[in-house]
Amino acid sequence: MSFAKALRCRECGREYPLDPIFSCEFCFGPLEVSYDLDGIREAVSRDSIGRGPSTIWRYAPFLPCDVEYKVDLGTGYTPLLRADRLAKAIGLDTLWIKNDTVNPTWSFKDRVVSVAIARARQFGFEAIACASTGNLANSVAAHAAGAGMECFVFIPDDLEQGKVVGSGIYNPTVVKVRGSYDDVNRLCTELSMQYPWAFVNINVRPYYAEGSRTIGFEVAEQLGWRTPDHLVAPMASGSMYTKIWKAFQEFHKAGLIDDPKTRMSGAQAAGCSPITTAFEKGTLNFVPQKPNTIAKSLAIGNPADGYYALKQMQETNGGAEMVTDEEVVEGIKLLAETEGIWAETAGGVTIGCLKKMVASGFIRRDEETVAIISGGGLKTLEAVVDALEEQLHVDPKIESFEAAQRARRGALVGAKA
Numbered sequence: 001m002s003f004a005k006a007l008r009c010r011e012c013g014r015e016y017p018l019d020p021i022f023s024c025e026f027c028f029g030p031l032e033v034s035y036d037l038d039g040i041r042e043a044v045s046r047d048s049i050g051r052g053p054s055t056i057w058r059y060a061p062f063l064p065c066d067v068e069y070k071v072d073l074g075t076g077y078t079p080l081l082r083a084d085r086l087a088k089a090i091g092l093d094t095l096w097i098k099n100d101t102v103n104p105t106w107s108f109k110d111r112v113v114s115v116a117i118a119r120a121r122q123f124g125f126e127a128i129a130c131a132s133t134g135n136l137a138n139s140v141a142a143h144a145a146g147a148g149m150e151c152f153v154f155i156p157d158d159l160e161q162g163k164v165v166g167s168g169i170y171n172p173t174v175v176k177v178r179g180s181y182d183d184v185n186r187l188c189t190e191l192s193m194q195y196p197w198a199f200v201n202i203n204v205r206p207y208y209a210e211g212s213r214t215i216g217f218e219v220a221e222q223l224g225w226r227t228p229d230h231l232v233a234p235m236a237s238g239s240m241y242t243k244i245w246k247a248f249q250e251f252h253k254a255g256l257i258d259d260p261k262t263r264m265s266g267a268q269a270a271g272c273s274p275i276t277t278a279f280e281k282g283t284l285n286f287v288p289q290k291p292n293t294i295a296k297s298l299a300i301g302n303p304a305d306g307y308y309a310l311k312q313m314q315e316t317n318g319g320a321e322m323v324t325d326e327e328v329v330e331g332i333k334l335l336a337e338t339e340g341i342w343a344e345t346a347g348g349v350t351i352g353c354l355k356k357m358v359a360s361g362f363i364r365r366d367e368e369t370v371a372i373i374s375g376g377g378l379k380t381l382e383a384v385v386d387a388l389e390e391q392l393h394v395d396p397k398i399e400s401f402e403a404a405q406r407a408r409r410g411a412l413v414g415a416k417a
Contacts, residue, residue, distance in 0.1 A: 003040045004064035007031040007206055010308065018064070020123050020198065022205045030304065031206045033064040037253045046225060046256060056111055056214040062250065063214075064207045065118035071147045075110040076214050078102050080222040080370070085338040090355045094368040096228065098219060099341055105142045105166065106376035107135040107297075107344075108240065112211035113200060117143045119207040120198035126150065127197040131188035133181050133236070133297045134163030135344075135375050140200060141170035152197065154184050159296060162379040180291055182302050205304075212240040216247025219370055220257050227260040229367040232354045234346045234374055235266040235275050235320070236298040238309030244372075245312055264318040265363070266309060267353035269295035269328060269345075275306045276320040284310045294325045294383045295345040297375060319362055323352035329387045331355065332377065342377035350374070 006015040011029030022031055044061050052058030056076030060067050079099045087095035103110040113136065120128055127150040130140045137153035144151035151172035155164070156179060168174050177184045185202075192199045200208045220227050227248050233241045241264065248260035268276045271293025278286035286306045291299035303309070313319055323331065328345050331352035336342050343351070354371050357363045377384070392408065394400040 001061070002064055002066055003036040003043075003061050004033050005036045006034050008034040020120075020125075020203045022203055033206050033210050035062065035064075035250070037250060040250075041254045044254060044256070046221075049221065049256075056114060056211070059214055059217045062217065062247075062254075063115055063118075064210050065115060065122055067118075069118040069121040071114065071117050071121075071143050073104040073110065073114070073142060073146055075103050075114045077218060080219060081339065081341075083339050083371075086335060086351075089334065089338055090358050091365055092358055092363070092369055093366055096219075096223075096368075096370045097335075097339060097341060098215060098370055098372045100215070100372065100374050101341060101343060101347070101376035105135070105138040106379065107139065108212070108215065108372075108374040109135040109139040110143075111214050112136075112208045113139040113143050115211035116198070116200035116204050116208035117147060117149075120200070120204055121147065121149075123198065123204070125196070125198035127152065127195075128200060129153065129188065129191075129195075129197045130200045131155075131181065131185040131202070132167075133299055134159045134166075134379065135297050136201065137172075137174070138163060138166040138379075141167045141172040144172060145170040154188050156181055156184055156296075160380050160382055162381055163296075166379060181300050182288070209239045209243060212243035213247035213250070215240070215372060216244035217251060219244070220248060220251050223370075225257050227257060227262045228370045229261075230263045230265065230318075230363050230369040231372070232265045232267055232350055232357070232363075232369065233372040234298055234350045235268050235303070235309060236300040236346075237303045238266070238275055238305035240372075240374070241266050242305050242308050242312055245316065262316065263367070264312055264316040265353075265357060266313065266318070266320045267350045268320065268322045269293035269298055269349050270322045270324050271295070272299045272301055273322040274301060275303055275309050276322045278306070278310055279313055279320040284314075286310065293328075293345075294380075295328055295349050296380075297344060297346045298349060319357065321353035321356050321362075323349055323356065327352040327356075329384055332384055333387065335373070336377070341373060343373045344375040344377050344380040345383050346375055347373040347377070348383070 009024035331348035
């Protein structure tokens with residue numbers, strides 16, 4: 001049973017029933033799900049969570065939907081890996097990688113969609129849709145296929161081919177829109193008023209956004225029921241970044257962990273950095289930007305949760321950083337070469353920004369840090385293909401291989417004299 005009790009305006013605090021609505025009628029502020037945390041505290045324990053499935057549904061009491069409506073593709077409880085080689089390379093004592101590349105459609109978006117589609121089915125919707133920079137479209141299409149629901153995904157027309165194919169394989173209606181993600185989102189907002197569809201990140205957004213909290217729940221549980229000193233997450237709309245902190249707070253209020261003291265920092269690409277730019281200027285008022293970055297999954301120029309992300313940075317003594325496209329590619333390669341994890345461009349942003357924050361001293365060497373890697377690299381081949389070392393091309397003879405290797409690097413490691 002879900003302990004969700006109401007939708008609450010994040011600005012004026014007014015409460016609304018758990019309906020498919022997303023803004024306050026009084027002040028037009030965004031709505032967020034609130035929970036009966038006292039009820040959760042009585043019903044849930046570390047042991048009861050530990051006996052649950054190895055998916056996000058182990059945290060079902062904290063989710064805003066009834067489990068009977070779930071479409072479970074095996075999302076969540078992804079590895080939290082100790083990254084000693086990467087830590088040494090950038091100058092940290094203790095670093096953990098939360099590896100969400102292994103979700104069913106290879107990104108953290110499976111978390112938010114799992115929750116959104118369950119709530120949409122609970123509401124009685126028969127069709128599901130989204131505005132997406134790619135990863136969300138993949139996940140919505142997959143979950144719709146699993147549920148047998150009609151599906152429409154709207155994407156910018158310049159997305160990476162891997163993400164376009166990654167949606168089309170599930171046979172939704174794929175709509176490529178001439179424009180940026182912000183153009184796509186405006187169109188979908190208008191369509192949500194005309195068609196009886198569940199747009200996961202519009203009319204059911206309050207429920208959808210709650211799925212990101214499961215990253216925070218997992219990190220706390222996997223660290224032995226505690227939170228790290230510092231956490232770095234990629235930011236597009238800013239929703240995931242804010243929801244991880246909300247998860248830490250709710251686990252504390254439910255009596256599962258001590259009061260969290262984690263410093264929360266965000267990562268953006270320089271070609272789309274409205275939140276980081278505002279942070280650097282010392283203001284809570286960000287200015288929308290026109291995206292121009294290879295990190296297309298983070299290319300949201302008018303972030304819905306930008307203001308709340310900036311407030312959270314202040315409240316947690318966290319910060320924000322940005323990286324160039326070249327640094328994005330360097331971050332992807334560094335993570336792959338040190339830890340064997342191939343991330344998409346958003347992961348390159350996270351690692352690149354983490355590296356810069358350590359180098360500047362903003363993240364101290366002795367701070368235990370978690371970095372969120374939100375999606376897999378097969379989706380963004382175009383970003384790295386030209387940055388890889390050229391392949392050896394040899395005849396099927398030892399002499400040919402050894403000559404080619406010597407020409408590249410000199411003496412062969414371990415070669416017989």
